Amino acid sequence: MKVGVVTFPGSLDDHDAARAVRAAGAESVALWHADADLHGVDAVILPGGFSYGDYLRCGAISRFAPVMTSIIEEANNGMPVLGICNGFQVLCESHLLPGALTRNQGLHFLCTDQLLRIExxxxxxxxxxxxxxxxxxxxxxxxxxxxxxxxxLEMLEKDGRVIARYLGQDPNGSRNRIAGISNARGNVVGLMPHPEHAIDSLTGPSANGLSFFTSVLTQMVGK
Amino acid sequence: MAKIVVDVMLKPEILDPQGQAIGAALPRLGFSFAKSVRQGKRFEIEIEGEPTQAQLDEVARAAETVLANPVIENFSVRVEK
Known part of the structure; x- marks a missing residue:
């Protein structure tokens, strides 16, 4: 079971994402932005960070990286793809997910342990x-x-495509407190918070994040 | 040589926290004229010679593909003399 983790110039969380993949029991495969070859992976993670320095708009330039051409094609064929934070922005810019991520309402960069509900x-x-x-x-x-x-927004809510919602104080002004969404098929998911930083209680606020990575393994085994 | 200018603005219904922050800062600096401020982006593209309609159409395609995100932004293309 191979899960690819893409590194763009400016990716930050690729190593934590790969670590989370291994902790879930899969093999992590490093994918490079300039290489269109997906090296036979069964699923792909687009990690957090500031790909291409967030120039123009977050994710706007990464969307045209050679590796994204292959990922968009495979995602449309049903391959599981998870975009975390900057990866979520890339998925929206790629039109694999609807909508867009804009500047936090309070303008501050946030760094906090966030309560979410899985919807x-x-x-x-x-x-x-x-x-x-x-x-x-x-x-x-x-x-x-x-x-x-x-x-x-109405379509996302009606079709159950809001996969996670912020609880407690509204952190960033997202419509309907949306923290993550999926495509219609459910194989492509974008999530603003970082599950890869919460896979064990030694290094994270909880181990709750690990379930995102075990989910995709269960999904692939079931096929 | 001609200059083609592409202006990109957030759509009116999209919240612009940066513009709001600038709008809030102006009166603090003694500038009291602004009812509201919205911030956008301007791209200046130089080309050889006078632009043809086909070139302007191509710039518009580039604006729609990459310079602007049509989900949240509007854009306009014009030639600056």
Whole structure:
């Protein structure tokens, strides 16, 4: 079971994402932004960071990296793809997910342990959670405010595509307190907070994040 | 040589916290004229010779593809004399 983790120039959390993949029991494979070859991976993670320095818009330039051409094609064929933070921004810029992430409402860069509720446990990346599970994982971003038009918001809510929602104080002004969404098929998930930083209680606020990575393994074994 | 200018602005319905922060700072500095401020981006693209309609169309395609994100932003293309 191989899970690829992409490194763009400016990625920061690729090593933690790879560590989380290994902790879940899979093999992590390093993928390079300039290499369109996915090296036979079964799933892909786009990690957090500031790819291409966030120039132009977050994720706007990464979207055109050679590796993204292959990932977009495979994602449309059903391969599980998880975008965390900057990876979520890349997925929106790639139009694999609707909407966009904009500057936090309070303008501050946030770095906090965030309470979330898992709203949909039927996606490739959330199936190991119990329905309605409340979890605490780190949230750290400057542009994490999820925005979309009213029709898209209604569609996401109606189809159960909001996969995680912020609880407690609203951190960044996201519409309907959205922390993560999926595509219609449930194989592509974007999440603003960082599960890869919460896979054991020694280094994170909880071990709640590990379930995102075990979910995709269960999904692949089930095939 | 001609200069093609692409202006990109957040759509009116999208919250602009940066513009709001600037709007809040102006009166603190004694500038009391602004009812509101919104911040955008301006791209200046130089080309050889006078631009043809086909070139302007190509710039518009580039603006829609990469310079702007049509989900949250509007753009305009013009030639600056």
């Amino acid at each position: 949909n446990t039927n996606t490739a990346w959330t199936s190991s959670f119990s329905p309605g599970a409340e979890i605490v994982i780190p949230l750290k971003n400057g542009e994490g405010s999820y925005q979309c038009d009213d029709a898209t």
